[in-house]
Amino acid sequence: MSFTATTDTPGGAGVGTVAPAASFGVLRLPRTVLFGAGQRGALGRVAAGYGRDALVCTDARLGASPELAELTACLTAAGVRVHVFDRTEPELPVSGIVDCVAGLARTPVDSVIGLGGGSCIDMAKVVALLLSHGGRPSDYYGENAVPGPVLPVIAVPTTAGTGSEATPVAVIADPNRAMKVGISSPHLVPQAAICDPELTYSCPASLTAASGIDAVVHLVESYTAVGRTPTAELGNERVFVGKSMFSDAAALEGLSLMGRSLLTAQREPSNAEARHDVMLASFLGGVALGTGGTSAAHALQYPIGAATHTPHGFGVGALLPYATRYNLPVRVGEFAAIADALGVASGADPWTDAVAAIEALDALVDGLAVPTIAELGVREADLPMIAEQGLLAKRLVENNPRPLDHAALLTIMTHAFRGDRTLPEPGPHQK
Ligand SMILES: NC(=O)c1ccc[n+]([C@@H]2O[C@H](COP(=O)([O-])OP(=O)(O)OC[C@H]3O[C@@H](n4cnc5c(N)ncnc54)[C@H](O)[C@@H]3O)[C@@H](O)[C@H]2O)c1
Incomplete structure (x- = not known):
């Protein structure tokens, strides 16, 4: 299989056009978002609004x-009693969650x-x-299994990347599952997000x-x-609905900020403007993915992460150049718009601009020194197994604009393993 698509996809955009969902929107956000340098100072008053005891x-x-x-x-000054659990581990093993809850039996918690x-x-x-709601994390795996509202969550991010402060999902590592697993529900969107870029100044270059x-x-x-198709049921049936006008707007604004500032933030950790831009883009990424959802690179990172225990961001970043090339034939209009957002569009024709976007995204991956999948520890013999496991991430596979089967995922993995960035040929109507 090559990267060139000969037909359009069901539910996807027409070749070279923007997808039809552009007049349909779903938006789920924290009730309060405070953004900016120094905003962490508001945490006490925000938490006090939810009660006396904060975990x-x-x-x-x-x-x-x-x-x-x-x-x-700051919390104490606002009259809030503080209980601290400081044993959260990276990538969130399920055992740590169980330990935290077990230790809270006699602790009152309002937020x-x-x-x-x-x-x-x-x-x-x-x-x-x-x-x-009680029970174990596994009772809620998948989409829409959370029965109702949960205690108010106040998210205070210290990295700029996951956007979790705005999303309806929590991602867990469960040793009983081959891959990481999500709990997705609108009830998990935090009530408040306090995004203070100053908290990211201490991130080392590789974490940035x-x-x-x-x-x-x-x-x-x-x-x-x-x-x-934007039916009246879509927004209730699915947590992640695919493209919509709100996620589109957030995504383009976020990409414009990232194009301007991500490399600077990595090289100049205390550059206030760059850290501001990257944290804002990360929040907008959370807004966009929280309804739009992710696709091929995330589906393949789950088994790569499980096999190599490497950071999630490096896995999806290593796959980005190859997932974009696979999807290019059915998303020419979108990639051309991304070129505009990244400031690399020439306006010559949509295909040329779309290719410019993909090359600008490559330059970000390379400029950040994202490791290759081989450097992350993937071996050639693992590729079919990773493609097979990736296919099990059904929600992500179904969210990809171009159909994905085992052969397609193996193609993306093989190109990624070889570092083969050959671009697909444009179709007859794409120039
Ligand atoms: N819920 C969502 O919407 C969503 C989206 C994407 C990823 N995720 C999940 O988020 C997790 C990854 O989160 P992450 O990339 O933010 O990393 P992380 O939370 O796993 O932290 C990684 C390391 O960075 C350190 N760190 C954090 N902030 C720092 C700072 N300011 N200065 C120095 N060190 C700092 C931590 O102590 C930790 O050792 C994964 O489990 C991934 O699956 C969730």
């Missing part, structure tokens, strides 16, 4: 940091604050869920790269997602 889910690094001491003082990267925010979401490229993939995959 902070964070990790060992932040548990011993001046940032946590500062935020605890759960997720302070840290995506792992800590997802921890806060699942802990709030279990404190509200891994989390930043994760956000770029969220933005690209939600903007190029499948477009579904």
Whole structure:
């Protein structure tokens, strides 16, 4: 199989056009979003609005940091009693969630604050869920299995990438599952997001790269997602509906910010403007993926992450150049619009601009020094197994604009393994 598509996809855009869902919208957001340098100082008053007792889910690094001491003082000054769980582990193993909830038997909790990267925010979401509805995390795996509202979650991100502060999903590592698993429900969208770019200044270059490229993939995959027929049931039946006008708007704005600032944020960690742009783009990535959903690169990262225990962002980033090439033939209009957002469009014709977008995204991946899948530890012999496992991520596979089967996923993996960035040929009407 080559990267060239000969037919359009069901539910996808016409070749060279923008997908039809552009007049349909679904939006699910935190009730309060405070964004900007210094906004972490509002945490006390926000938490006080939900009650007297706040549980902070964070990790060992932040548990011993001046940032946590500062935020605890801010909460206490607002009359909030603070309980801290500081043993959240990266990639969120399920055992840590169970331990946290078990330790809270006699602790009153009115709100759960997720302070840290995506792992800590997802921890806060699942802990709030279990404190509200009982049971085990596995009772809620998949889409729409959460029976009702959960304790208020206040997300305070310290990385700029996952966008979890705005999304309806928590991603968990469960040793009983071959791949990471999600709990997806509109009830998991945090009640409040406090996004303070100053909290990301301490991110080292490799974390800025891994989390930043994760956000770029969220933005690209939600903007190029499948477009579904906008029935009145769609927004209730599915958490992730595919393309819609709100996710499209968020995605293009986010890509424009990333094009301008991601490489600068990695090279100049204290550059206030770049950190602001990247955190805003990451939030917009969460808004976009929270309804638009992700697709091929995420489906393939799940088995790669499980096999290699490497950061999620590096996995999706390593796959981006190959997933975009596979999807290009059915998303020419979208990639041309991305070229505009990234400031690389020439206006010559949609195909030329679409290719310019894909090459500009390649340049971001390369500029950030995202490792290849071979460098992440994938072996050639693993490729068929990864394609097979990726196919099991049905929600992500169905969200891809061009149909994916085992052969297609294996093609993407093989090109990624060889570093083969050959572009597909344009179809007869694509020039
Ligand atoms: N819920 C969602 O919508 C969503 C979306 C994408 C990814 N995820 C999940 O999020 C997790 C990844 O999150 P992540 O990329 O933010 O990393 P992370 O939360 O796993 O943290 C990685 C490491 O970075 C450190 N760290 C965090 N902030 C720091 C800072 N400011 N300075 C220095 N070190 C810092 C942490 O202590 C940790 O050691 C994965 O489990 C992934 O599956 C969730």
